[in-house]
Amino acid sequence: MKMTRAKRSKIIYNIVTFALVIGAFFILQSMIDAKTISRSLKGQLVPICCWIVMAVSLNLVIGISGELSLGHAGFMSVGAYTGAVISGVLVNLYGVQDTTLRLVIAIAAGGVMAGIVGALIGIPVLRLRGDYLAIVTLAFGEIIRNLVNVLYIGTGDGRVYSSILNKKLPEGVTMLVDGAKGAVKIKPISTFMAGFILILITLVVVLNLVNSRAGRAIKATRDNRIAAESMGVNVTKYKMMAFVTAAVLAGMAGALYGLNSSTVVPTQFTFNQSINVLVFVVLGGLGNILGSVISATALTVLPEVLRAFADYRMLVYAVVLILVMIFTNNPTIRAITSRLFAPLKSFFRRAAKYAPAVGGAVKELGGEEEGEEQKHE
């Protein structure tokens, strides 16, 4: 049962990640209950949750499996549209008024749809070597955006009507998706609690996957494809696993995002938005899940904090981005910060060593199976 040093640090990393997310949730929730939270921050909570999930899931593709995906916003839009339509259909046709139930079904449906689309793209592309995924996902993002631009869905007379390219729906239909006007008349039902739970699910799924046998296989294909293949690892299968999981999570984030607003438009999910998520991932560190959580939060809040700069806001934002990039990659500064955090790290290390109960609990979360480790060794 002796834990290796690497394994201990993994467990510490997972504890810190969960503790940070759960702690932040309780602080914010108590601020909401005490009504001390500003409107501005309260309004950003759900979008922040969505961007965290987006960043973490993209990190799974880019950081863990080493494939470049430039169409992550496309999966988000699939989820957002699916969620909006499902929620609308549930209300209009089945009279489901329970918002929690509707939200759960819509998010699940958004995830499934995005997963299917992700699998369809992944099957041909992930068999290839090289940067094909980047090119194909880039095209996919644009294709999805142009498709929803000419997509019309509505409900009426107890059924769902849909048409593409031309609006050929009968008169008197309640529109759910109206071409360039996007998904319309959505009743916002997303809650901060739902966002928080979605983040937890994402973290459990991603951290589990990363630290599991499959995760090690995924990382092996990233680090050296030929070596992994020669060890009998099915490269396509494991790359697919990472890519489809990321697509499902992005779809779920999209559904939550879509149902947080009264309207969703195709122009929200452009190539730029995919790049935005990519910036979160790169800034947080490739393969660093906690880093993605922090950078997605910081970079979503930052433009709002900078409102005081008025016209120079985006300029200041860009300067801050560049400075952060420089500072986090500076060896001297990294040495200083690691020295600053050293006492904290050794505390956790000792805690994990002397409190097997805590270690055990975390192990469950981290998905470290003792036996499995042995098998690989």
Place this chain on the structure above:
Amino acid sequence: MKKLFALLLAAVMLMSVTTVFAEDDVITLKVAHIGPTTGAAALYGLATLHGAEIAVEEINAAGGKYRIELINEDDEHNVEKVINAYNAALDAGAQMILGTTTSKPCEAAGAQGYVDRVFFLTPSASSPAVTEDKDNVFQICFSDPNQGLASAQYIAGHSLGTKIAVIYNNADVYSTGIRDTFVAEAAKLGLEIVSETTFTDETTDFTVQVADAQNKGAEIVFLPMYYTPASLILKTAADKEYHPVFFGVDGMDGILSVEGFDTSLAEGVMLLTPFVATAQDDLTVSFVAKYQAAYNEIPIQFAADAYDGIYILIAAAEKAGITADMSAEEACELMIAAMLELQVSGLTGTMTWDETGAVSKTPMAATIVNGEYVFE
């Protein structure tokens, strides 16, 4: 000595004017302008902001009962960011909103405002979804369907021709909104749509669209779009020696100030617009002069809408009896009731409103002659 006396007298008079309302009686309204002041749609957000700023300066200088403190929040023409801008404005103490400038963000923020009970007066968000199912949102500009309707009726009523080509941006709410009602109304009025072609925001080459209209012998080309693509279409048509009547809507306003555009190409273009900067009435002349002095450019229709917007807000606030200590929620119901009884004459015409929040004013068609707008 005489001069000094006159100066003194003038000063005294000025004092007496400004002290008609003692400081206690002056009510300072906090109005938030929300619009895209950065990003791709910044042209429109800045225009509404500048228009509003000129009106606010005039009102605060005139020293009436009401003063305005203008708060500005940038929404980047983004449905997510607009909610942040709206919340930031309310955090800053805004009592009512002048905005938002563009349609989709206004739809999202207006829906949130409907739940929170916050009054919105949008200068330029013209999609019908902006006011639909929301009693708290009022428009100053025509709604898109009304523009499509009015354009078709104008073309049929003035017998400009019966063979029509429509070129529109199918990725744009404004463009598709006008096109939808135009096509429906044209069918009713016996106008024949011979060619219908589309483009998107990224399109820079209109050869296909113009050639289609030309080959099918369209006498009128209807252009429901903003002036930037319209200027390219006019250029393409001129290169092909194709000279139909080009008919635009209010987004066409500004075509004469496109940099590097040969304005002679716009000769004979007709457009439906509530405001032209070259009109000779006192209000327009003074507004355009002040705007040019302050921002060194000719105001577009968006600026005029926002300028009117501030005066409409003041008129409604006066009728509703809004005070400085009222919250946005308290002010909302009173403002809604006041708007329905209001009639305001401004740069963009004489306006009244009904429960739907849509404005009623008379559309005017202008023709470009010798590089200037001429009304009938």
